[in-house]
Amino acid sequence: MDAFFASVELLRYPQLRGQAVVVGGRSAQQPVAQPDGSLRFARLRDYAGRGVITTSTYEARALGVFSGMGLMKSAQLAPDAILLPANFDAYREYSRKFKDAVATIAPTIEDRGIDEIYIDLGKVAEETLALAKRIKQAVFDATGLSCSIGISPNKLLSKICSDLDKPDGITILGLDEIPARIWPLAAKKINGIGPKASATLARLGINTIGELAAAPVELLAQKFGRTTGAWLHRVAHGRDERPVVTASEPKSISRETTFERDLHARHDRAELTAIFSALCRRLADDLQRKGYASRTIGIKLRYADFHSVTRDLTLPAGVCDGDQIRRAAGECLKRVPLTQRIRLLGVRAGALLPLADAELIPPAVQAELPF
DNA sequence: TCTGGGGTCCTAGGACCC
DNA sequence: TCTGGGGTCCTAGGACCC
Numbered sequence: 001m002d003a004f005f006a007s008v009e010l011l012r013y014p015q016l017r018g019q020a021v022v023v024g025g026r027s028a029q030q031p032v033a034q035p036d037g038s039l040r041f042a043r044l045r046d047y048a049g050r051g052v053i054t055t056s057t058y059e060a061r062a063l064g065v066f067s068g069m070g071l072m073k074s075a076q077l078a079p080d081a082i083l084l085p086a087n088f089d090a091y092r093e094y095s096r097k098f099k100d101a102v103a104t105i106a107p108t109i110e111d112r113g114i115d116e117i118y119i120d121l122g123k124v125a126e127e128t129l130a131l132a133k134r135i136k137q138a139v140f141d142a143t144g145l146s147c148s149i150g151i152s153p154n155k156l157l158s159k160i161c162s163d164l165d166k167p168d169g170i171t172i173l174g175l176d177e178i179p180a181r182i183w184p185l186a187a188k189k190i191n192g193i194g195p196k197a198s199a200t201l202a203r204l205g206i207n208t209i210g211e212l213a214a215a216p217v218e219l220l221a222q223k224f225g226r227t228t229g230a231w232l233h234r235v236a237h238g239r240d241e242r243p244v245v246t247a248s249e250p251k252s253i254s255r256e257t258t259f260e261r262d263l264h265a266r267h268d269r270a271e272l273t274a275i276f277s278a279l280c281r282r283l284a285d286d287l288q289r290k291g292y293a294s295r296t297i298g299i300k301l302r303y304a305d306f307h308s309v310t311r312d313l314t315l316p317a318g319v320c321d322g323d324q325i326r327r328a329a330g331e332c333l334k335r336v337p338l339t340q341r342i343r344l345l346g347v348r349a350g351a352l353l354p355l356a357d358a359e360l361i362p363p364a365v366q367a368e369l370p371f
Numbered sequence: 372t373c374t375g376g377g378g379t380c381c382t383a384g385g386a387c388c389c
Numbered sequence: 390t391c392t393g394g395g396g397t398c399c400t401a402g403g404a405c406c407c
Contacts, residue, residue, distance in 0.1 A: 050374085069374085197405090307401090
């Protein structure tokens with residue numbers, strides 16, 4: 001989906017169309033109704049506090065403002081951009097709508113998050129371009145939103161292609177076109193090559209996918225390890241055999257929060273304890289609502305210097321009760337250094353078991369366990 | 372007053388078992 | 390008179406993605 005969160009907001013506030021708009025910031029102000037009936041929108045320059053941009057419109061991107069950028073920094077680049085708080089319930093609703101719309105045409109769909117899917121078109125007997133147009137039309141009819149589609153022989157290439165003609169684009173690619181259309185692209189366009197790997201590649205003089213394809217696989221194996229080296233070689237040649245996976249079970253569920261100001265374990269103990277317990281309760285709610293128990297409870301701390309640590313604890317059986325999670329997480333907390341101020345606290349449930357057939361730790365037994 | 376929140380996958384070492 | 394070779398589970402960290 002194109003600029004998904006921002007585009008959903010524009011459905012609600014069509015008067016903002018054509019303007020630089022960003023979504024993000026937990027404490028961002030909702031628009032305020034004016035006496036004349038119009039809405040007054042917050043501007044980036046008015047924002048104070050922590051937070052990042054989750055999505056920006058293409059007009060905002062033209063000003064250098066992208067997802068992941070800190071709001072305070074983006075305010076310097078685009079002080080007049082409109083800032084809207086995120087409305088996740090609405091995004092989930094539109095996510096459901098666009099996926100359902102695609103499923104009426106091609107039901108073999110792999111979920112890749114709130115705004116992205118892979119579709120297996122192998123069994124859909126229709127000319128490719130007409131099919132792509134029909135899918136886009138179905139998405140638009142269901143949501144009023146545009147999307148960009150890449151069609152190719154595999155997921156790796158389709159993912160790259162979907163990005164080549166954004167927004168509202170269609171890119172169709174055959175294997176014979178890899179040298180001309182894929183090799184000139186930056187190596188980090190490959191899903192799985194992030195900042196670290198591209199930096200390592202750059203140090204080897206490898207910047208494009210074509211340069212990666214031409215690199216000796218022994219060199220890649222030497223710098224990245226055998227498995228990753230062989231993978232880099234394969235993907236640079238456009239090779240990918242992964243199937244479209246239509247169903248999967250969650251591996252972990254977590255809740256975390258970044259504080260408005262860094263907190264100290266001793267000095268701000270009461271506040272930290274309240275936040276910690278609230279996170280555990282929300283995690284317990286999530287688990288029960290989704291029908292899972294967890295056998296491994298973990299915590300995450302991010303210190304003021306942004307360095308993070310995790311600790312986890314595997315239990316003899318599953319838990320999904322807030323107090324039990326709180327106690328297990330409390331044990332984890334004891335194993336973590338607490339001298340530096342803390343900016344983030346999180347709680348995670350791993351080793352998930354379907355609640356229906358999970359062996360649980362009864363609360364009465366829990367009291368006797370060493371945590 | 373840089374740097375969210377929710378995930379997945381991989382690696383690597385140590386404990387423990389046969 | 391050194392101490393094999395598998396295997397699984399647990400823990401911690403890190404890269405990466407949406």
